[in-house]
Amino acid sequence: LGHDDDTTRVVGGADAKPGAWPWIVSLKHPAIPGTRHLCGGSLITAKWVLTAAHCFDRIRKIGVVYLVIGATQLTKPGPGAQLRRIKKLVRHEHYNKNDKSNDIALLEL
Numbered sequence: 001l002g003h004d005d006d007t008t009r010v011v012g013g014a015d016a017k018p019g020a021w022p023w024i025v026s027l028k029h030p031a032i033p034g035t036r037h038l039c040g041g042s043l044i045t046a047k048w049v050l051t052a053a054h055c056f057d058r059i060r061k062i063g064v065v066y067l068v069i070g071a072t073q074l075t076k077p078g079p080g081a082q083l084r085r086i087k088k089l090v091r092h093e094h095y096n097k098n099d100k101s102n103d104i105a106l107l108e109l
Helices: none
Strands: 024-028 037-043 048-051 066-069 082-085 086-089 105-108
Touching: 024 048
Parallel strands: none
Antiparallel strands: 024 037, 024 066, 037 048, 048 105, 066 082, 086 105
16 A cells, blocks of 8 residues: 555656645555555545545544645655544445445545
């Protein structure tokens, strides 16, 4: 699940300017080595993040997962990034773990 610095780079890409993507979210779990990155998400309002429901299939306590909002690098969040906790997880009511149908969830901050 974790990534080292070599696998988190885009070949031929350009560095994003700090604050260029304020809606991008990295869901992080302390048990994941390296960057701790679990899944990605998008900030859709000041209080809600859109992500995939499967990200929480193996998570027993959502309280250990934290969010880094607005970071342009997984290894160095930067000065504009915010760390937040999840208040509530809302999975699609018809999400199916087996075939991953309706694989969508909302996170309340």
